[in-house]
Amino acid sequence: MMLNALYFWFFGTLAAVCGLGVVLSRHPMHSAISLVGTMIAIAALFLQLHSEFLAYAQIIVYTGAVMVLIVFTISLLNLRQTAGNPMCPSRWWGVVFVALLLLVFSAYQLIDKSHGFAGPARPSVPPDYGQVPTVARSLFTTYLFPFEFVAVLLTAAVIGATVLARQDPEQHPTEQEEQK
Amino acid sequence: MNNFAVPILGIQGIMPELLLSLAAVLILLLEMTAGDREGHGALSLSVAGLILAFIATFGADGKQVFSSLLVNDNLSALLDRVFLMAAFLVTLVSRPYLANYGLAKGEFFVLLLLATVGMMVMGAAMDFITMFLGLEMLSLSLYVLAGFFKKDVLSGEAAFKYFILGAFATGFLVFGMAFVFGALGTTNFAAMAHTLSAGSPPFPSVPTLLFGLALILAGLGFKISLVPFHTWVPDVYTGAPTPVTALIATGSKAAGFAALVRIFMITFPGSFQFWGAAFWWLALLTMIVGNLFALVQVEIKRMFAYSSVANGGYLAMAFLSHSDVGIKALLFYLFAYTFMTVGVFGVVSLAGRRERLLISEYAGLSRENPFLAAVMSLFLLSLAGMPGTAGFFGKFYLFAGAVRSGYLGLALVGILTTILSFYYYLRVIVYMYMRESEMPREALELAGSGRTALVLAAAGVLILGCFPNLIWISIEQVF
Amino acid sequence: METLLVLLIHLLKIIVVFSILLGCIAYAVLLERKLLGRLQVRWGPSRVGPFGLLQPIADGLKLFLKEELTPTRADRFLFVLAPLLSMGPALLAIAVVPFGDTTNLFGLLDQPILLQIADIHGGILFILALTSVGVYGIFLAGWSSDNKYSLLGALRSSAQMISYELVLGLSITVALMAAGDVSLRNIALSQGDGFWNWWIFSPKWFVLPGILGFFLYLISAFAETNRLPFDLPEAETELVAGYHTEYSSMKFAMFFMAEYCNIITVSCIAVTLFLGGWYAPFPFLPSGGLFGCVWFAVKVFILVCVFIWVRGTLPRLRYDQLMKFGWKVMLPLAIANVLLAAGGILLYEMWHGS
């Protein structure tokens, strides 16, 4: 039990601190790296919830692919100095505002409780919940349609990316003319 | 290991979607192998796919397929027809339009078809997961289509803004879905409705649920451009290639409404006392702001962008009526709105060799191209709600529904803003017919498919305006 | 008490495994130098200790004692973090590799212990996840040094790793599909009784997918570990040692160690997935308990030698060739291989009635 708590608090704090780092860092690269940290910490928390597949997928997809691209972009932009003070007053307002929002929501959560609302009865988590075979099974049975549909979605995304990124052969002459 | 049960497939339930996807893939293959430079093959394949899908929508049997993630009922079939018609007309308009810009590429049609698939999945979704995926499919394709003119700065800007803000709004949507899931423990609409009806204390008032619903409304409000979630509309509508604008204004909007109907009117009608007021305010604001801002626009696409916003407000009014009346009025207006909006944007896309004309540049169109001017006038009159056109009955049903549910004030605002809208719609007609053009305008060669699309849309407007019952009969079958 | 014992055993296992691993890393360097020497018809290090066996210690001391340099405009935090990020995942990966079946240490213990630090569900995914984190070490090293060559090297390296990660994953899939599991231990367990049951020659399908999968894996492993012929990121002639140009002393040593650690790790995985894990090639040879570890070590040793052999044999590729090769040859092959394997399994199951 103690170990469990320790684990949770360690990664929970890590996630929170890294999250703060994302917002407060002055350099985008630090923000990005903090975000990587957050992702990893959250993946660790998923592990604790026995959602192993989710944990690994989180790291492989977000840390290993998405964030790498972001970091790439930042490095290629070569931003050394950020423009202006990152915490201008309006941003402070934003922070205060978000905090208030969360506060309101927490208050409502409390009201939920005080009204005696406990949510619908939920079945207890099965022992193999979140493990790879379980996830795989539901992907190919219950969620077959979304799973297949995502494939089409990705096709659309690939086509879109190609359309936007490809240099049309006709465009070259005009560009050269512009350069002249 | 491999002993799990093969799921009930229900392929017949997604036949239209399947056919469209197939057409999209075939176009890609054609593009790859044959190098279809003129886009003829792509056009004919898309048209064939759309028509086949349209026919397939008549196979609706009311069954839920794929583990209740999708439903194949009359509502979804009807919505499918709206989407397919919008896509069909847009496809036809796109051909001459793209040819004009030397961009007749198969990818355009592929993305258009895939966007339509996304809409149809949204319309048929019975689960947050499928709904979200449909939305993403739709949005993703449209983001790219909006930026299809890579040489054009405004087109790129449109794509960028649409993408950033769309992602932002989607964030709210997913957040909201998560909260609803948290409150009810399921993502399936039918299961949610069941939980609600079985719950005690009364579930509809659970704050977590309402919190989620509010966020969902905001997220989808972006898609259907309700004020204040409409800010992207003018820039994106203006920047995007005009046929794409037409699709965003009709199909995408209709899909957003479809999702709202499924969630709010069918799944959570019991919480009306909580979300009703939200719709009231949104509809009010949208009608006023949309019409008011449209008044002062000088660029025609921008004007229609605001006009489209305003129309979203009228549509939102339907949510205040009692479920079945509201849904029917909404569906009817969606049909009418699709015809006339695709119509105006179709004319806009074919009226000049240059995009983004000013309203004053439409002067003298009636002489140069009487056909375009005539159909444009028809669409404008319909948008303004002239009797005898589809727009009249659309508005009539909506306003009547609102009045009957006791929202007289809102209906009055609707009527007043409609009167306001006459001003800016008629201004275009005045320019077309009563002013001489100051500079010669290079008119587009009005190719066959573009003309066909406009004639079809005009026929739709007139038929719905004279025989509203033709559609109304199938709308009545929704319930 | 019980918990404490479990903890203790785990701790011991960790200590033992990591000591061995670190030793292996050290001697892998020596092995490489010696073997390369032989391949190039020279001696290699032979002065420090008998046959130069103490050379690693000397190297280590040297690196320890060197001056630690940090470029003035470097991003200090990331500059320090980078080698850690490089080394950490490399070391961690060994934690899920099964070295053998259970053993009770010749009757010393009441109940047998696993010859593996942690048998977690989805072990292979864990390793893939770690590999993807490893990219950051190299990338941040290059970026934080504030050096053009370093940055270019880092960019190349990360692009290369991301590209080949796909192939790596897909080639592994073949073995996973055959075994029907993602736990490394279970995969290893499914390959007992003779080398013909190893997934490289699996009986479940005609042999091709297994062999192809293995070689695809091996090639992308070369790329993942930035080894010749895919060591573009540190191509001396173009980039002056690439991402670790600015590193010296222990930080440099960590990159160095991470590389060799990675070689060992990928070899371990290759052995586990394709080469029968700890099982002996013939069923009559013993492979239970610590015998398994021996077999495992032998197989890994051979693979490491292959790594070195390739380095000594093949020239370096050009960068665009490398990417083209990755996307246009390796990836389609890998996808086709997965399909082939799936078809094979389907046929096999139809034949044998599931």
Next chain:
Amino acid sequence: MENGQGIITAFSTAEPFRWVGLVWLVPLFPAAATLLNGLLGRKVIRYRTGQLATVAMLGALIVSLLCIWDIARTGQPYNVDYFIWIGVGDFQLPFGFYVDQLTAVMLFVVSFVGTVIFLYAIGYMHGHPGYWRFFTYMPLFAVMMFLLVLGNSLPVLFVGWEGVGLCSYLLIGYFFDRDYAAQAGRKAFIVNRIGDFGFLLGMLLLYWTLGSVRFTDIVEHAPDIYPAGSVMITVITLLLFLGATGKSAQIPLFVWLPDAMAGPTPVSALIHAATMVTAGVYMIARLNLLYSLAPISLLVVGTVGALTALMAATIAFTQREAKRILAYSTISQLGYMFLALGVGAFDAGIFHLMTHAFFKACLFLSAGSVLHAFHEDRDVDIFQAGGLRRYMPMTRLAFLVSAVAIAGIPPFAGFFSKDEILFEAFAGGYILFWGIGLTAAFCTAFYMFRLYSLLFSGEFRGTEHQRRHLHECPFIMWFPLVILALLSLVGGWVNIPGLFPKFHAFLRPVFAEAHELAGPHRELAGARIWEISLALLSVLVALTGIFAARLCYVQLPKLPHWFAETFPSLFIASLHKYWIDEAYQATVVKGFYSACRLAQWCDNRIIVAGLNAFAALIRHLSEIGTQLQTGYVRHYALAIVIGVVFLLIGMLL
């Protein structure tokens, strides 16, 4: 939903078969012709469009005759709903047809006269540019007219009403490249709009108070809902009558019809003489029950009719153009019909409607032949004509027969119908109306024979060039003239009072109830004697008119000049059409302008501060609003966030 039910009952064989069940074919034939001619006319069908349209009309005529035969045989009205046209919740308006004896008469008139005129037009329009356009609009007009007479509810009637108005507008402006034609079209359109406004208002009021606009419902419920003479029914009927004055060119909205002669002559004959302009008469006859509940309205109808009859006839005295004279004659004859309706003699009105359709169409077509001979599109100055009997014998004969008919000489058709109206007025105690009618009868005979004399008698007064080209029209044109002339002769025999009152008997079921309500004054002592003597009197009056006209324009050509010089005021008043157009100009148009100016003044002085400020405010708001549209994504996102916050607050609090 039982939406499909209408179709099922209409086409299923559950009921015994009736020929009248085919009535849906009647508008379908011309509709098909319109479609074909409209789509393929210009390129493919070309000069076959006329034949196609005529054949379609012939088809409609045959089906109409079948329907009429059926109605006459069974005596049962036929009511059918085809489909729900507009359905909102409990407001279900079906689209359907209603065929009874009244409809049968109208059907016959429209389809028969239509067919004949179409035939004529093939010859008349030959060689005109836009031939196919003409034969697209004409069948369309026929479709709309059929809808008008067949519709089983006011909205369906209104669709036809507006449709014929549209076709009229299109056809008046047929020569749209000529200024006067376009102007005339616009005038007709605007004047009719005023009437339609009244019609629409009346219809809405009716729906509001009665709850239905279907004729069967009206007949069933109106006496229960509206007490006789109540304000509501009076207002409704007066509003509807306003519509009728517009469409049927009565005081005060008659000014458009003379100008409408700018259209081709077949149009004038069909639309502006025989069919469309009688729509108002038909509408009032159709709603006879409502009118009989509102005596005041009936009185208004009768007064307007009588005044129009007299006024238009006197205007016709002095006009110089043939078609214009005929137009005023039409107005005058329509006045007769309204007079008949006003005195409660609905059947007499309809009777006159029918006979008038025959002889007036014939007159117009004859005039058209003359125009044809003159190679003239617009009109012909009768003082530049004369002596045409030598050149165009067939035309002259037809003209003469129909002129005699309209003048009211027995046994020609006009005599029976007109005399019956006069008798009914007299018998009903409307002596004043009778007097006016008799005077108008004299006028009719006079101007008609003035026209005849100036056209056909004497010597030709035109140019030599014109004279050389004068010729009789081709067979395809004079053959219709002969048919119509024949009908002008025998058309009235269907209702010979006392001897052969078939027509009244036929129509009786339609008007029976109204007669009961509004006709207690039909007792006249010694009716037969009165009838004969009154008839003799009117024949005498008509003969006097004819004689006077012959005297003035054949025997003593100086007489009119003397008359004009002696009574210049009367002459000039008639010549200038009593300055009605000018009066409109001075009162309505000027008044409108001055009202505008007043409004403008108010606008400048008062409303600028109010309304303009409001407009400015809106504009200003919009401008400010559009400034919110900064183009920055972050501002847009902020707007979304603010929206979300308000939504959350709104929904949770």
